[in-house]
Amino acid sequence: MxxxxxxxxxxxxxxxxxxxxxxxxxxxxxxxxxxxxxxxxxxxxxxxxxxxxxxxxxxxxxxxxxxxxxxxxxxxxxxMDDYRLSIQETKRLNEALHMKIHELDEVIGQAGRVISQLTRYPSFALTSSGSKITIRRFDLLMVDHDAFIIVIMTDTNIVRNRLVRLPTDLSEAQLQLLNTLLNTTFTGLTLDEITPELMRVTSHAAGEAYGLISLVVSFAIEVLEGLEQHTIHTAGIACLLSHPEYQSLERAAPLMNYLSGEPDSDLFPLPEDNFPEILIGPENVADALKNSSVVMASYDIGDGMRGIIGVVGPTRMDYAKLTARLSYFADGLSHLFRQTELPDRNDHKEE
Amino acid sequence: MxxxxxxxxxxxxxxxxxxxxxxxxxxxxxxxxxxxxxxxxxxxxxxxxxxxxxxxxxxxxxxxxxxxxxxxxxxxxxxMDDYRLSIQETKRLNEALHMKIHELDEVIGQAGRVISQLTRYPSFALTSSGSKITIRRFDLLMVDHDAFIIVIMTDTNIVRNRLVRLPTDLSEAQLQLLNTLLNTTFTGLTLDEITPELMRVTSHAAGEAYGLISLVVSFAIEVLEGLEQHTIHTAGIACLLSHPEYQSLERAAPLMNYLSGEPDSDLFPLPEDNFPEILIGPENVADALKNSSVVMASYDIGDGMRGIIGVVGPTRMDYAKLTARLSYFADGLSHLFRQTELPDRNDHKEE
DNA sequence: CTTTAGCACTCAGAGATGTAGAGTGCTAAA
DNA sequence: TTTAGCACTCTACATCTCTGAGTGCTAAAG
The missing domain is CATH 1.10.10.10 (Winged helix-like DNA-binding domain superfamily/Winged helix DNA-binding domain)
Structure with missing residues (x-):
């Protein structure tokens, strides 16, 4: 140019x-x-x-x-000049970053809500696992003669559980047997590798614990599917209405509908490097976004997973300010995940 | 009258x-x-x-x-006449009820989203525990020399977990000790009964596992708090815009803002019996709802917990149809929770 | 006493008209 | 290449009028 x-x-x-x-x-x-x-x-x-x-x-x-x-x-x-965050802004962002890491999903959602509040734009948040996820270990906890808890941990250190109640009784020994069988056979497998074939073979080997194997494994499959599926969280959709370009319903309604029905997460390309990505108007893939812009940044969750957080707004957005805030926030999240405890971050961000 | x-x-x-x-x-x-x-x-x-x-x-x-x-x-x-659901409607509702019961929170949210789609109104969903919740049991699962999983189960059969990584190493024996200590001391206690006092005393008794006790117990407290707090899920806020009374932004914006910022769950009184509750305009407590109506029904989750699901819309709503649908859906959810497997429900709803 | 027809009245909404103001493009001079 | 001047364009806003739907009141009829 x-x-x-x-x-x-x-x-x-x-x-x-x-x-x-x-x-x-x-x-x-x-x-x-x-x-x-x-x-x-x-x-x-x-x-x-x-x-x-x-x-x-x-x-x-x-x-x-x-x-x-x-x-x-x-x-x-x-x-565009780089925007330098003011001291108040860093303060607010740091405060917002003081959240506890519970369930991964919770943090994701929380981060989105916070970003939406800070920027006054609708936000979205999702995760992206670089590689295939596998189950690292199974634990079965007996809670009653006819009930037990499945605890599953993935190689990305995510733990999920489910309480199962059975129509028949169950012995501690059976459960032990089942547990070792699961851990020897179904760990380290990706979703594709857990075939019905494998399940059938193993079930037969299990003898009387026949039905239980498929019960546990199908929960495992559910977990893996859930994790690979990247459900997208949105927050603060109503923020749109405070911006002049969305005062007319014809403009606002399609975008709000798009955002509140779960948008297709494939439409948000993962920013490759750590720098924020900006998609302006027609650069967006989704039709509903062709008149709007998206600014997003990614952060490191650890264990090969990355999170994406971003905002949606009119093409007329303060890109400089938004990228600065988002990347600062994303960096903060990376830290948060890396050490569960947020370090003092009173320093200004140095470009 | x-x-x-x-x-x-x-x-x-x-x-x-x-x-x-x-x-x-x-x-x-x-x-x-x-x-x-x-x-x-x-x-x-x-x-x-x-x-x-x-x-x-x-x-x-x-x-x-x-x-x-x-x-x-x-x-x-x-x-108002009772509205009789048509065969198509029952069919659609039954289809919508074919969801799998995973995490409780997920079902709650899912139910809300479905109801919003079916009714074309924004929906909300929350749970309400009649009585105080307590922890029924603790399980600690060692996953590594410096990491373990806390699994907590409440007396309402909700299971929560967390992966904890420690700065120091940890023996299997220590974990066992900790586990029994937790199960003997901290089970069956309500949130109020878990005092800092008790924690201190028990921590001393624990000797070297000093810090671990408070780690696990504070997770337990988090879980109990989370469950008593009744976060409210909303879905389909954008639906508002399709109704003529919300064509003007002055009417739509406050309500949308109210719904997307987490509304106070206290403002939705639990319908006492199984019949749907209707709150018309000024009957609502929340200011933002004074010009709108709320229709809601409750369902039984089991273990003393109830769920509430409802929709928000203009006072001009088809109350007959909505109550019929909501109560059918809520009944369906009750069944779903009671037996995890939905029974055939091809029968029409009898008043 | 209740119901009805007739009639004057009111008021929102749609169109038409006019005006003000902001901003442009073009041209010709500096 | 820059600038001043000027005619032109078009929106936004206000004003006005007209139409039609719906009302309340009154007096007559059942």
Missing amino acids: DLSERKKKILRVIIEHYIETAEPVGSKSIAATAGLDVSPATIRSEMADLEAMGFLEQPHTSAGRVPSPQGYRIYVNEL | DLSERKKKILRVIIEHYIETAEPVGSKSIAATAGLDVSPATIRSEMADLEAMGFLEQPHTSAGRVPSPQGYRIYVNEL
Whole structure:
């Protein structure tokens, strides 16, 4: 992109002005604001050029200019300054990061809710396991003559349990037998490797504990499926309504519907590096997002899993501020997961 | 309430008409619709009476009448026919009830989402434990020289777990000791009975396993707190936007904000009997709900716990249909919990 | 006493009209 | 290349009118 310095400056001023006011920007206000000492007329001809290049759009003839998605893109890539978080902001973020790590799902959801509150945009949160998950160990705990608890732990250190009540009685010895059988046969297998075939063979070997094997293993399958499925959590959908671009229901309703019905998690590509990812308008895959933007960051959960957290809003968002906040928060989450105890983080973020 | 038969009939027709069309009802359309052969003029004077009694309201002089909350209340209490679910509806409801019982929280949430889809209203779901919950048993599972899993089971048969990693090593024997200590000292206690005092005393008795006791017990406390706290799940908030009364943002935004920020669960009184509860407009405690109605039903989870599921919508809702659906669904959930396996329910619901 | 027809009255909503203001593009001069 | 000037365009807002639905009241009829 070979834009003259002046064009760059003008584009940048327009975008930042528009991000703040949400109203089309006219040549006059630019001439007044910008450090460049030229008349509105000059700005006008530059703006006409920028529009011809596709970086600006005009809602109608007598309105000012509005950035196009490509305009935002070039702004994000080349023009935008890094935003330095203020001390208050880091403080708030650190406070928000003071959460206890319980169930993984809970943390994910909680993180989303917090981010939504902090940014005043709807948020989404999901996890992504890089590799295939397997069961590391089974434990069966007898609680009653006809009931026991299955405890399953994956190689990613996630623990799930279920209470099972049986129609028939059960001896401690049986349960022991079953337990060792499970641990020798079904550990270290991915979802694909647990075939009905294998289950049948093992069941026969188990003798009287026949039905129990399939009971436990199908719970294991459920767990693995659940973990690979990456359900996506959304929070703060109502935040949309506070932004001027969603004052009309025609604009707000489709997006809200999309977000509240579980959006397809495949549509959010995992940011590869640790830097936040920005998807502007039509860069989004999902139709419902074509008029909106997504900013997201990823964090390390440990054990080969990553989490993604992001916000959805109008294309007119303060990308600089949002990426700064999100990546700080994501970093904080990584720390949190790495050492369960959050370290003092009074330091400012250094780019 | 001593309303003449004719007044009752007129009120009923007005309400049902309004529920269908969402538009103020005029005397003419009533005269045409209703089975009573009187002229619009007569209807008018009756309507004037009904308005004076507080059952109808007039948006403005030249509009028709609209039911007041009291009008709905009398309709719900006295005038409304029981709605008989159609075969398709029972079918759909039964299909929706074909869900697997995993984690309790999951079922609660799932039920809410399903109800929202079926009714096209936002839904909420929560649980309520009648009595105090206690821990029934502890299990500690060693997974590594420096890590173990805490498994806790409540007297309400809820099982929760957590993986704990320690800075120091740990022997199997220590864990055994700890386990028996926990089971003898901390079972059967309510949240209030687990005092810091008790923890300190027991910790000393534990000797070297000092810190571990408090680790496990504080997890137990977390679990108990979590269960007593009744977090409320909401789903399908965006459904609001499809109803005419929420076309304007001033009406929709406060309610959506209320629902998406976690509403206070105390504001939803537990329906005492098994019949659905209806709260019309100002009958609601929460300010945000004063212009809306809530219909809810409760179901039996077992072990002294009940679940509540309900929908939120405009006061103009088809209460007959909603109560029928909700109570059918709630009954289904009760069955589901009672026997984990849903029985054939091809029968229609008998009042 | 109740019901009905007739009639004047009220008021929201849809259209039409006018105006103000912001912003533009073009042209010609600096 | 930049700038001032100017005619032009178009939205937003306010005002106005008109229409139609629905009412309440009154007086006559059952």
